[in-house]
Amino acid sequence: MRLSVIGCGYLGAVHAAAMASIGHDVVGIDVDQRKIDTLSQGRAPFFEPGLQEILAEGIASGRLRFTTEMSAAGDATVHFVGVGTPQQKDGYAADLTYVNTAVDALLPFLSPGDVVAGKSTVPVGTAAELAPRVEATGATLVWNPEFLREGWAVLDTVDPDRLVVGVTPGEAGERAADILREVYHPAVAKGTPFIVTDRPTAELVKVAANAFLATKISFINAMAEIAEVTGADVTQLADAIGHDVRIGRRFLGAGIGFGGGCLPKDIRAFAARAEELGRGESVGFLREVDAINLRRRDRAVDLVVQALDGAVFEKRITVLGAAFKPHSDDIRDSPALDVAVRLHGLGATVTVTDPAAIDNARRMHPQLTYVTDRDEALTGADAVILVTEWDEYRRELDPGHASSLTRGRIVVDGRNGLDAAAWRAAGWTYYGMGRP
Ligand code: UDX
Numbered sequence: 453m454r455l456s457v458i459g460c461g462y463l464g465a466v467h468a469a470a471m472a473s474i475g476h477d478v479v480g481i482d483v484d485q486r487k488i489d490t491l492s493q494g495r496a497p498f499f500e501p502g503l504q505e506i507l508a509e510g511i512a513s514g515r516l517r518f519t520t521e522m523s524a525a526g527d528a529t530v531h532f533v534g535v536g537t538p539q540q541k542d543g544y545a546a547d548l549t550y551v552n553t554a555v556d557a558l559l560p561f562l563s564p565g566d567v568v569a570g571k572s573t574v575p576v577g578t579a580a581e582l583a584p585r586v587e588a589t590g591a592t593l594v595w596n597p598e599f600l601r602e603g604w605a606v607l608d609t610v611d612p613d614r615l616v617v618g619v620t621p622g623e624a625g626e627r628a629a630d631i632l633r634e635v636y637h638p639a640v641a642k643g644t645p646f647i648v649t650d651r652p653t654a655e656l657v658k659v660a661a662n663a664f665l666a667t668k669i670s671f672i673n674a675m676a677e678i679a680e681v682t683g684a685d686v687t688q689l690a691d692a693i694g695h696d697v698r699i700g701r702r703f704l705g706a707g708i709g710f711g712g713g714c715l716p717k718d719i720r721a722f723a724a725r726a727e728e729l730g731r732g733e734s735v736g737f738l739r740e741v742d743a744i745n746l747r748r749r750d751r752a753v754d755l756v757v758q759a760l761d762g763a764v765f766e767k768r769i770t771v772l773g774a775a776f777k778p779h780s781d782d783i784r785d786s787p788a789l790d791v792a793v794r795l796h797g798l799g800a801t802v803t804v805t806d807p808a809a810i811d812n813a814r815r816m817h818p819q820l821t822y823v824t825d826r827d828e829a830l831t832g833a834d835a836v837i838l839v840t841e842w843d844e845y846r847r848e849l850d851p852g853h854a855s856s857l858t859r860g861r862i863v864v865d866g867r868n869g870l871d872a873a874a875w876r877a878a879g880w881t882y883y884g885m886g887r888p
Contacts, residue, residue: 453477453635456525458554459535460487460518462605462713462782463571463598465496466503467534468518470609472510474638480518481525491518499781499808502606526561530635531591533558534571534598539717545724546575546717555582564590567628569617571598573658573718575725579618579651592628594619595651597658602712603779610638614645618654659725662718663738668703669710670741673748676706676886680751686886687868706886707867708752708791708839709745711776713784716742748885749787752866753794755883756837759862765799768859770833772826772849773840775809783812788839791866793817795837805829807844827857834860841869851878 453476457468460482468480482488490497494508510516517524525531535550551572562568568586570579570593579595586593595618600608617632619625629648633640640646649657676686686706694701710716719738726735760767776786783789789804796802796819803821804813810822823829826844830836836858838845846869855861861880863870868884875882 453530453631454528455479455530455532455635456481456528456558457532457534458482458522458525458558459533459550459572460484460491460497461534461536462498462500462602463600464532464534465491465498465507466500466600466605466609467532467571467598469503469506469510469516470606471532471635472513472516473506474610476515476635478510478516479524479528480516481520481522482518483520485520488518488520499779500605501603501779506606522557523561525558526563529563529565530567530569530631531558531562532569532571532596536713537572537574537717537721539720543724544720545728546573546721548574548578551578551582555586559585559589562586562589562591566591567631568593569596569628569632570594571596573597573662573714573721574655575721575728576652576655576659577725577729579655583620583651592619592624593651594625594628594632595654596632597654599658599661602782603777611642612639612644614647615639616647616649616654616657618649618651620651659718659722662715663722663735663741665703666710666715666719666745667737667741669705669715670744672704672706673709673886674744677744677747677751679886679888683888684886685884685888687884705868707748707841707869708787708885709748711785711787711790712780712782713776716745716785749790749794751885752791752837752839752864753798755864755885756795756800756835756862757798759864759881759883760835760860764795764835767800767834768832769795769800769802770829770836770858771795771802771804772806772829772836772838772845773809773842774804774806774813774822775840775842778840778842779808781806781808781812783809783816786813786840788866789813789817791837791839792820796820803829803833806840807842809840827853830854830857833858835862835864837864837866838870839866841867846870851875851880855879 690704
């Protein structure tokens with residue numbers, strides 16, 4: 453099938469390449485010439501495992517191309533809109549400028565029978581607002597949210613755990629759903645749940661899923677706060693409650709909390725939308741979820757300060773990690789970098805290392821010192837704090853080896869990812885999050 457993908461960020465670039473990898477003819481369109489040039493050379497503009505390979509293959513096969521010309525969408529019959537919906541500069545609501553601009557720019561190139569599939573995470577009700585403009589061209593607007601996780605984006609796109617398509621009742625909607633079944637044929641053929649629903653439900657599925665995940669993380673972080681004043685261990689608590697299949701252990705990782713380009717902004721936009729709908733109190737708990745999450749960053753900073761006898765001034769602190777999570781170079785709302793910046797603000801000499809995110813981090817926070825080599829970063833440190841649980845630090849860093857490099861023996865485990873017993877055995881004073 454001939455597809456266009458409007459917006460070539462994390463979502464769109466992966467979607468375009470993944471759709472080409474399953475046999476479609478795809479054009480990716482973005483206003484950013486530099487991004488388009490990089491993608492056209494078959495290179496990934498950001499770190500995402502597996503993306504480089506499918507991009508290069510797609511370009512070489514001739515089935516995948518990238519352009520800044522919206523007119524290229526004219527050849528396609530299905531158009532995915534995957535532009536960003538960032539938090540507004542002066543509030544919590546989502547900024548829909550890019551969605552509106554992209555859809556308006558696409559309108560002149562739509563033909564009757566085309567399908568426009570919104571993938572961006574939007575406030576519920578957005579599709580209803582866009583629909584009259586799109587449907588005046590004879591095209592059908594559906595909402596087809598994306599659930600990809602950074603670091604697993606290629607896999608999540610080619611082999612998702614579910615597909616959701618929001619359509620209007622009637623023939624056009626049914627036909628559009630069938631077209632999307634064809635687009636996603638390998639996943640549909642293997643029995644992936646394909647949920648056809650109305651557009652508001654589809655829009656809500658995405659924000660509800662992210663709100664639930666954020667709530668789950670903040671729940672366990674709230675338990676960590678209780679554990680801290682009772683001597684309990686939140687990791688053992690999570691293991692124990694996680695065995696209940698109704699609860700499950702995933703996303704019960706207590707630590708410095710969630711960040712990234714999705715969860716923080718999505719829960720805020722959801723709360724803002726609920727207020728607009730007169731149902732603010734229904735999701736009032738999301739403010740608490742947000743507040744708990746942000747408190748964990750304070751807690752990590754406090755632990756380092758306490759461990760260094762109340763003063764980090766002129767102390768050398770090595771920060772392991774900058775990305776908001778492992779397997780990503782994304783530093784948007786990264787709790788890891790936030791902790792590093794706060795320690796720097798308290799007068800510490802902060803050295804940050806990360807396997808993938810240093811370039812992005814340096815652009816955003818040039819005041820910090822960045823060192824690519826992990827061992828060089830550790831050399832001479834008074835204290836070490838793990839803030840992104842890359843395997844390079846969590847599994848592969850031997851505490852005995854680390855002590856041969858550092859000056860102090862203080863380790864703060866901001867992700868509860870280290871083997872506490874092994875670090876203690878090697879002579880370190882270990883501090884976890886919500887652990888005695
Ligand atoms: C998230 C959703 O998972 C995905 O479905 C949606 O499409 C986009 O938003 P992503 O932002 O890639 O994906 O990251 P995710 O893996 O969900 O992690 C989010 C944050 O939560 C990270 O900062 C991570 O470190 C943190 N986290 C995750 C925890 O603090 N504890 C956990 O147990 C799990």
